[in-house]
Amino acid sequence: MASFNLFLLPGDGIGPEIMVEVKSILSWFQARGVATFETEAGLVGGSAYDAHGKAISEEDMKLAQAADAVLFGAVGGPKWDSVPYDVRPEAGLLRLRKDLGLFANLRPAICYPALADASSLKREVVEGLDILIVRELTGGVYFGEPKEIVTLENGEKRAVDTQLYTTHEIERIARVAFDLARTRGKKVASAEKRNVMKSGVLWNQVVTKIGKEEYSDVALEHVLADNCAMQLVRWPKQYDVIVCDNLFGDILSDVAAMLTGSLGMLPSASLGAPDAATGKRKSLYEPVHGSAPDIAGKGIANPIAMIGSFAMALRYSLGLGEAADMLDKAIANVLASGVRTKDIAAAGQNAVGTKDMGAAIVKELEALAR
Numbered sequence: 380m381a382s383f384n385l386f387l388l389p390g391d392g393i394g395p396e397i398m399v400e401v402k403s404i405l406s407w408f409q410a411r412g413v414a415t416f417e418t419e420a421g422l423v424g425g426s427a428y429d430a431h432g433k434a435i436s437e438e439d440m441k442l443a444q445a446a447d448a449v450l451f452g453a454v455g456g457p458k459w460d461s462v463p464y465d466v467r468p469e470a471g472l473l474r475l476r477k478d479l480g481l482f483a484n485l486r487p488a489i490c491y492p493a494l495a496d497a498s499s500l501k502r503e504v505v506e507g508l509d510i511l512i513v514r515e516l517t518g519g520v521y522f523g524e525p526k527e528i529v530t531l532e533n534g535e536k537r538a539v540d541t542q543l544y545t546t547h548e549i550e551r552i553a554r555v556a557f558d559l560a561r562t563r564g565k566k567v568a569s570a571e572k573r574n575v576m577k578s579g580v581l582w583n584q585v586v587t588k589i590g591k592e593e594y595s596d597v598a599l600e601h602v603l604a605d606n607c608a609m610q611l612v613r614w615p616k617q618y619d620v621i622v623c624d625n626l627f628g629d630i631l632s633d634v635a636a637m638l639t640g641s642l643g644m645l646p647s648a649s650l651g652a653p654d655a656a657t658g659k660r661k662s663l664y665e666p667v668h669g670s671a672p673d674i675a676g677k678g679i680a681n682p683i684a685m686i687g688s689f690a691m692a693l694r695y696s697l698g699l700g701e702a703a704d705m706l707d708k709a710i711a712n713v714l715a716s717g718v719r720t721k722d723i724a725a726a727g728q729n730a731v732g733t734k735d736m737g738a739a740i741v742k743e744l745e746a747l748a749r
């Protein structure tokens with residue numbers, strides 16, 4: 380039986396609550412003989428800061444580097460609002476992305492039929508929705524230098540963030556988007572702001588060139604990022620794959636989340652380049668949402684984004700596509716049977732807690748395996 384080494388970073392807020400549910404799912408797959416999962420857990424974010432004053436330790440960085448996949452919960456929360464910028468909880472996540480070279484962030488937004496009424500949009504707008512946002516994750520304004528607050532001679536302060544992209548960075552994320560589009564609806568929409576930003580001009584040129592020279596079978600459309608946000612709410616089904624930079628991808632994926640019913644529904648995969656010798660990619664799987672401080676500790680968080688992220692790990696890192704399909708089907712069936720956490724429940728509908736949703740998915744896996 381294949382054996383995999385998973386590094387778990389539950390993090391803060393609802394992170395540990397949703398990670399527990401993934402643990403029971405991977406135990407179930409292990410008990411069924413699908414694979415052996417060696418798991419080790421570390422600290423990231425505020426919980427790491429409280430333990431040792433850094434958002435992630437060097438030791439945990441090494442374990443993340445060595446893992447077949449990292450499973451990440453969420454970080455952050457008001458408790459750490461005033462910690463120094465370099466060790467704030469989010470710095471742990473950004474370091475993992477940068478040091479592991481996780482440049483490609485896949486954020487699928489699927490509206491399960493059973494949830495078409497959970498979205499704040501009309502059923503016909505979201506029913507059957509299946510789009511994929513491909514977000515560049517290691518460049519742009521998140522990492523560009525200089526990044527600082529300086530005091531000017533007149534005593535005023537000036538804050539600088541730098542949006543920076545090179546041809547190579549745009550080429551490789553464009554190829555990920557085009558390759559994935561080939562396996563789906565064969566359409567890519569590239570979102571940027573070439574009307575305002577030089578990085579948008581280069582982004583547009585490079586994506587156009589890659590599309591023309593290497594992917595003439597995939598339809599390419601360019602859309603200004605602000606218009607893209609509006610189109611996602613107006614008629615999202617016009618899109619198949621959307622490719623965009625780090626910041627636009629962050630924002631557009633939160634918009635897309637609401638098309639599925641809740642931010643608690645959106646999983647993600649962050650992938651590095653394949654290793655030249657082994658073909659293996661470094662990878663991290665995390666829900667799109669954050670630590671949800673407003674509901675942390677109440678046992679009501681929706682674990683589906685986290686569980687769906689584990690399904691993506693099975694598919695993209697562990698070569699267990701059948702297990703991934705089975706887990707996705709279990710999630711869909713549980714939703715179809717009417718089980719709802721609070722965030723996706725209709726007014727007046729009974730809602731279950733995090734644990735009950737996790738248990739319902741395990742029970743459905745059991746039924747599917749029979």
Ligand SMILES: NC(=O)c1ccc[n+]([C@@H]2O[C@H](COP(=O)([O-])OP(=O)(O)OC[C@H]3O[C@@H](n4cnc5c(N)ncnc54)[C@H](O)[C@@H]3O)[C@@H](O)[C@H]2O)c1
Nearest residue numbers: 453454455456642643667668669670671673674680681722
């Ligand atoms: N990947 C991450 O770790 C990540 C992502 C986004 C935000 N954050 C951090 O999380 C903290 C809180 O940020 P925020 O409040 O702006 O965003 P958030 O995503 O944590 O929460 C936004 C809203 O969505 C709800 N929500 C989120 N996930 C849910 C789930 N699984 N089930 C039910 N409801 C859910 C929350 O209750 C809240 O009302 C901040 O410190 C932020 O930096 C971390």
Ligand SMILES: CC(C)[C@H](C(=O)O)[C@@H](O)C(=O)O
Nearest residue numbers: 455469472473629667668669
């Ligand atoms: C927590 C934060 C650093 C992160 C981001 O901005 O990338 C989050 O919002 C996300 O969407 O993964």
Ligand SMILES: [Mg+2]
Nearest residue numbers: 629630633667
């Ligand atoms: Mg975000």
